[in-house]
Amino acid sequence: MKKWRCLVCDFVYDEAKGVPEEGIAPGTRWEDVPDSWTCPDCGAAKSDFVMEEID
């Protein structure tokens, strides 16, 4: 499971957690998140997310 960070506002999409309130179930991999999905905090597009290193 990976984490993806919004380049604009630092919101983190955690594949393990998903975003259940938006219909994205826990465990949804990033590539399976719809392309039309946007950052819940600032509205940035999916392409504005980058993989976040997890230590």
Add this chain to the structure above:
Amino acid sequence: MTTATLSAPAWTDKKRYLWLLGIVVMGLPLYGYGLYLWTGLSLFFWTTPVIVYTLIPLFDRLIGEDESNPPDGIMAALAQEKYYRYVVFAAIPAQYLSFIGGTYLAVRGDLVWYQWLGLLVSVGMTSGLAINIGHELGHQTSKLERWLAKIALAPVMYGHFYVEHNRGHHVRVATPEDPATSRFGESFYEFLPRCVYGSIKSAWEIEKQRLEKQGKSVWSIENDNLQAWAITVALFAAVTAWLGWWALPFMIVQGAYGGSLLEVVNYLEHYGLRRQRKADGSYERCQPHHSWNSNHTATNIFLYHLQRHSDHHANPTRSFQTLRNFEGVPRLPNGYAGMIVVAYLPWLWFRVMDPKVVQHFGGDMSKANIKPSIRDRILAKYGSATA
């Protein structure tokens, strides 16, 4: 594959070379001084504010609006084209020439007070306009551009904008929690202190949280606010060491005035607009109808399409040359340049803009972002639901 693009209808960016005017504008205080030397007329010290406050709004009126968008097929290539990056980069040396040259003249130029004041407003104006350059660059993802953003923000003492704008304003835009979103019934003069104070406080807290998560102190050298402010301190110290103490008040006051220019633009970008809360209490996403837009050509050129503000909030990392006009979004009657003059006159602002806000919400002002002290009165006046 690549040959396919050759058969596509040729599209040229009509504004391509006009973007160079962004560099020209940054030198205005110096051309004003040049015209003064040439003609002996002190009036020319005021060239910059006269152009921004009167000529650009006039051009917006005369030239009108450009609603055209680049075709979708060309967007990716257009966004990648280096030319547009360099046009923005090149405005920064011009900005610094005006700032340093202007401060030099203010201290050593042996000016009369009305010349000095004109120069102060002119230099402050270019510093304020440069926040727009810092804004464009601060949204990009490369290290170089993000550093240049901090450098563009240094003469105007607004380094915290780098933090607050992306991670504060873009998250809370068009909500009562956003210091940089003005409320219905709030004059510019009420908005200004609330926004300045709220933005600095928010920028500090955003960095504090980020650094604490990494187990670091807010006073760490990695604090983006401290880094950006440090450039201002170093710059002002160097100029003061060179020109003497009289440089310092000039730089500080021009910076304060420049900052107020950003805030007056903030004031009109989201006036009265509000995102609605969803059932779970969180706000709906920022949508095109949460920003005031303008397609007025003259202002759009010298503000790098900032007025295509809905697209900017929907796609914050989209670079200026690719920003699009949307149909059906809230639109201002003039460009931002003309509207800031209106914002300076609250009675006129309310007369022009309040009916537009009421119309936007179809009369249902319960959906608007209203100044808390007048909320009940406004709701009683318009009814909370006239449907």
